[in-house]
Amino acid sequence: MKNLILFFAGILLTAIYSCDKVSPPYTVTNNNGPDTNAVIRKVLLEDYTGHMCVNCPTAAVTASDLKTLYGEKLIVMAVHAGSFAAPYSGAFSYDFRSPAGTEYDATFGISAIGNPNGMVNRKTVNSSIVIAPSGWGSTISEIIDLPPDASMKITNTYNSGLKKLNTEIKSQFLNSLTGLYKLCVLILEDSIVAPQQNTNPDVGAVPTITNYVHRHVLRGAINSTWGDSLTTNPTPSDLPITKSYSNFTINNVWDENHCYIIAFIYNAVTNEIVQVEEKKMK
């Protein structure tokens, strides 16, 4: 009996003395800017959002803070999908949704769990591919400094008169990987100004931020929602693979000066992204 009481007392003392009271400063500032001469792993953060989602502006601030922290190493894509993204009459009639975004949302079950939520490199963490905004930073920090599995280069040629885009993606694997890898090429539009519902007065007016700047909005897929097959069981000794996509039409509504092309390579079975690249369209 004495041993058991000692056992409980031991647990209690261990627990009490193992508390961590944190003193200021509570935030960390570091410069994780990449060496631009070296090939680095880049990470894709997908922020699933909607203009009727009152907590989404706060999540967008989290994404922006992480972008500031990681610079070019982090690529952010806002996917407007689910019921919060549906257009409504009046101020919220704008339709940010895209077929690709809607399909991603349905496949990964994100808005079904509730927005804001997202994915980091579509990596499964604690058996869930869906990661809440408060978990984005820790998930990114786990993978962002790993050696890159591939290098990617995007070359865009854009004809403003015809509103036609040709894009070429050159990929070279740097590590030996197993399985089928696919290449997906998407187009984003940055800084669309339109109303957004909001519940956080630190971010903007409540309940509606009239001139909200919607960042990194997914507009569509250039080579289909799930992309094209790239290679199977790649190795570093493989030759670089170049994929070209021609005559993609830019929608008249989109601001061509704010459009970005992003391309990523992912495992066709696990969906995990091994490398991502971004380049301004023009």
Place this chain on the structure above:
Amino acid sequence: MKRIYFTSRLIPIFLLCITTQLSKAQNGILNAGQIHGNLQTDVQYYNPDSTIGAAAVPEKLLMNGFANIIYTNGHFSAGLRYESYQNAIQGFDSRYKGNGIPYRYASYTTEGLEFTVGSFYEQFGSGLVFRTYEERNLGYDNAMDGIRIKYMPFKGVTIKGIIGNQRFFFDKGPGIVRGVDGELSLVEFLEVTKSTKLVEKLQNNNVRVILGGSFVSKYQKDQDPIYNLPENVGAWSARAALGWGRFDLTGEYANKINDPSAINGFIYKPGEALLVAASYSQKGLSFSLSAKRIDNMNFRSDRTATGNALSINYLPTISKQHVYTLSAMYPYGTQPNGEIGYQATLIYNMKKNSPLGGNYGMDLSINYSKVNEIDKNLLPDSTNMGYTSEFFKIGKTNYFEDFNIEVSKKFSKKVKAIFSYVYLAYNIDVIQGHPGAGMMYGHIGIADITYKIKDNHSIRLELQHLYTKQDEKSWALGLLEYTINPKWFFTVMDQYNYENSDTEKRIHYYTVSFGYTKDTHRFSISYGKQRSGIICVGGVCRQVPASNGLSLTITSSF
């Protein structure tokens, strides 16, 4: 060749002997023990219905199901729960997907010691620092998976120790939870110490004293690139329950150190909670008063978790849980970041043959509760401390107010009725998270009349009306139920949002349903429209999307 032949014949005989002996032993164990359990299957078929906002469901048919199987034999028990989501019914978290056995345990009790390995549910005190439980209506399950020890070294003294991870759908959360709880029942303990005179004095005066305390800590690795987060977060509580004759007084105070999380916006302010209740009861009369203050007491084993996942503690609600459809339309959900409230309840039984009691007596229940925000003086973002708050000061924003009166009366051998009036003030902005939606002020009247036609046959009529000028405005509801006890019931119901500002949303939500019960098996089928809304149980809520279709529920136990 002979040797091989010999061996090949000997092995099966040997195995047969072993198997027979094992089988006998198993039969012995099984004969001495008992197996019991229960199961439930909910199946829903969905029709898309744009008029009520019910989106098309790709699978068309969804199913939630589970079965508990428990074996007990003397001091030993073991059990498991098999769960199946094909896929989860709408409104439940889509991470409940597929099949599995998320709950399994073995437990042994001897000489005041109970030892459990595997999954378990447990509660320390009122749950302010630790409570794991399951509420299937909410899709809520924060079961622990680890080790629990309960020990009663003396009569009146209970010590509990727990350690493990929490359930996260079909996986475990990333944090480790560990805790201890001690409780002393003073009168029982004094009996052990042979303080006979004192015990007699306390017992003669019907004095009850129970004291308790808990400490719970969680560990989660800090990998956040922006915040410097505490990896070990501790919370403690102290509680007392005092009773003297017909009076009872209970209270618990809890405190938690810095615990920045997704729910509190990553502030480092410590959290605290206070819960007190006083009651008086005598035959035919009871009166109770309770109050609570909660300040930044969300406590989860994953700081990034939201919704109903991975809660370590439970923050009780102190408002009445309404059971009728329209009075339950605006249920209160506990605000873990801060709320202060109180409740009073009077229950009075008017005796038979009294002026108001009539021939059969009458029950009266009056309840009032109010919850406001706590006082908050915001601090600059750069401090990461969120705000300061005066402990007993009530904040200006009203979250919830509920005054209700219910009268239950039997008029004759054939007729009985329940009449209710409810006044609700409900902050939709805060409770449902729809900024700009404002307050809803509603008056609800309910009549629930049962007429006994003949033995085992009765018919029940419910008439409900919600009058409000806010949100979706007024509703009316009518329900007629025919029951043939103990096996059958047939119900038709219509909810009509007759005053909605959008005339296209003035919709009849009709439902027809029937149920059949045989022994421990129950089948029920319903068809109709379900409006969107939220349901809350004990202050914990989940969204329910609009749906139109057929649902089947089967429950059974053995």
